[in-house]
Amino acid sequence: MSIGEMLAATVPMVRTLKLEYLETTPEKAVLALPDQAEYQNHVGGPHAGAMFTLGESATGAVVIAAFGSELGRAVPLPVRAETTYKKLARGPLTATARLGRPAAEVIAELDEGRRPEFPITVEIQREDGAVTGEMTVIWTLRPND
Template sequence: MSADQTSLGEMLAATVPMTRTLNLEYLETTAERAVVRLPDQPDYHNHIGGPHAGAMFTLAESASGAIVLAAFGDQLNRAVPLPVTAEIAFKKVAKGVVTATATLGRPIADIVAELDAGARPEFPVAIAIQREDGAVTGEMTVVWTLRPNT
């Protein structure tokens, strides 16, 4: 993990209380991919002994936020990243440690070009939630925007 990846994960853990509450671990934070792990913690289990749906939602949303910051951190002086919508689908029972992997759905250059043109770009971030055995237990899409500072 690079110093930039470490610092972004540390920054998120320091500034986003829910990240600390769930003990989320930022494994990778680049403009191409963000990977965040939710440890197996009985305090956050559901009625069947796996991670609660709310914890998995927060895990996936946190991975999406990490990739957005990694991709557009250099735009923060002129725009604020904000989630617009989020949709999650639970595919299989999750047990134990789960990991969320986020990827951008549009090229960074296209999004920045829209911002340069005075628009408020929107872009999807796709997130896969997986168990340690690799099975995808959930899929989430968060649509983000870069709201220009006015």
């Protein structure tokens, strides 16, 4: 089962918004949000909440790809997020998330008994390539006690 299939099966919002997993690696994930009238805002574009969910879901895919082997000893959790809406979003959107620290560095902190934090940046684009939003989500690996 792919990461996208696993997340679609276990995360209800992924199914609700019909998010599509186009690429998932330990360094990068690309997700698509189809244009759906039921999730549009007052100006005919995707609602800000749908855009946030798209971006946050892309970061979660990177986390699972990069740190899935650590799930037996730590729980990945988002700590905080910052979102900037830059241009009017219309039509289908694509979010590209990128891990901001080397995974080996994060795992080394976990090995030392620390609770590492790491950023994942996201760029959300329209079909024409215009960047409509940017996000940074700070994640942690909380060690199991």
